[in-house]
Amino acid sequence: MILDLDVQKVNKRAFFSRLLVLIVLLVVSFSTFQISYSAAVGVRVEATISLANSKKNDVSNIAMWLEPVGIGGRLPKQTMPYPTMRQKGKKFVPKVLLVPNGYYVSFPNDDPFPHNVFSPSEVKKFDLGLYQAGDSRDQLMNRVGVVPVYCNIHPQMKAFIISVKTSYYGLSNENGKVEIENVPNGKYTLKVWHERATAETLNKLSREVTVTAAGANLGNIQVDEDGFTTIQHKNKDGKDYSPGL
Numbered sequence: 001m002i003l004d005l006d007v008q009k010v011n012k013r014a015f016f017s018r019l020l021v022l023i024v025l026l027v028v029s030f031s032t033f034q035i036s037y038s039a040a041v042g043v044r045v046e047a048t049i050s051l052a053n054s055k056k057n058d059v060s061n062i063a064m065w066l067e068p069v070g071i072g073g074r075l076p077k078q079t080m081p082y083p084t085m086r087q088k089g090k091k092f093v094p095k096v097l098l099v100p101n102g103y104y105v106s107f108p109n110d111d112p113f114p115h116n117v118f119s120p121s122e123v124k125k126f127d128l129g130l131y132q133a134g135d136s137r138d139q140l141m142n143r144v145g146v147v148p149v150y151c152n153i154h155p156q157m158k159a160f161i162i163s164v165k166t167s168y169y170g171l172s173n174e175n176g177k178v179e180i181e182n183v184p185n186g187k188y189t190l191k192v193w194h195e196r197a198t199a200e201t202l203n204k205l206s207r208e209v210t211v212t213a214a215g216a217n218l219g220n221i222q223v224d225e226d227g228f229t230t231i232q233h234k235n236k237d238g239k240d241y242s243p244g245l
């Protein structure tokens with residue numbers, strides 16, 4: 001009987017020591033998982049935009065994005081709410097909106113009067129029609145490129161939607177600083193867009209960049225406005241806007 005109790009004690013001890021080993025293993029594997037998970041989430045890529053030959057000294061709203069080179073260009077499925085471009089105070093807010101290609105964009109009218117949102121763009125032509133205060137309409141952006149957005153009533157209303165083949169993108173703030181968060185390690189094609197730069201200038205700024213676990217500071221990116229001219233856009237019928245609006 002005494003012997004039996006001793007055997008039970010030994011078994012109990014063996015059981016608890018095994019349990020302890022199991023707990024230690026679980027803790028170690030969980031922390032390793034956390035480390036590898038944070039590596040997969042990615043790092044911050046930053047740059048500072050400056051302008052050359054600029055008529056307006058405004059370095060904000062300049063877009064920068066990173067297209068993965070080779071495989072890995074799969075875009076995450078869109079979830080609600082949709083990215084939004086509002087009509088507020090006879091302006092589109094924000095003025096520049098980047099979205100992964102294949103996403104819907106919402107255009108709520110926050111003004112107490114109607115607007116007619118449209119684009120004559122070859123990239124993505126659309127017309128949401130005239131709609132009232134408090135209403136909203138959605139538009140699918142399923143062609144890659146820069147789509148100017150206008151209102152058929154107010155000629156001063158102008159904005160841009162940039163539909164990109166990536167989910168790694170950012171816009172410059174008033175100091176010209178751009179930050180793109182959670183970029184996984186790898187090679188990317190850097191693309192830059194500015195409202196007052198020619199397509200040729202912007203093409204020259206495109207280059208391959210490598211993002212490592214240490215993050216990536218792309219330094220100063222200078223955008224030259226030389227050669228760019230502004231042309232007043234037409235209304236949705238391709239005609240000049242009526243004066244006095």
Ligand SMILES: [Cu+2]
Binds near residue numbers: 152
């Ligand atoms: Cu309007």
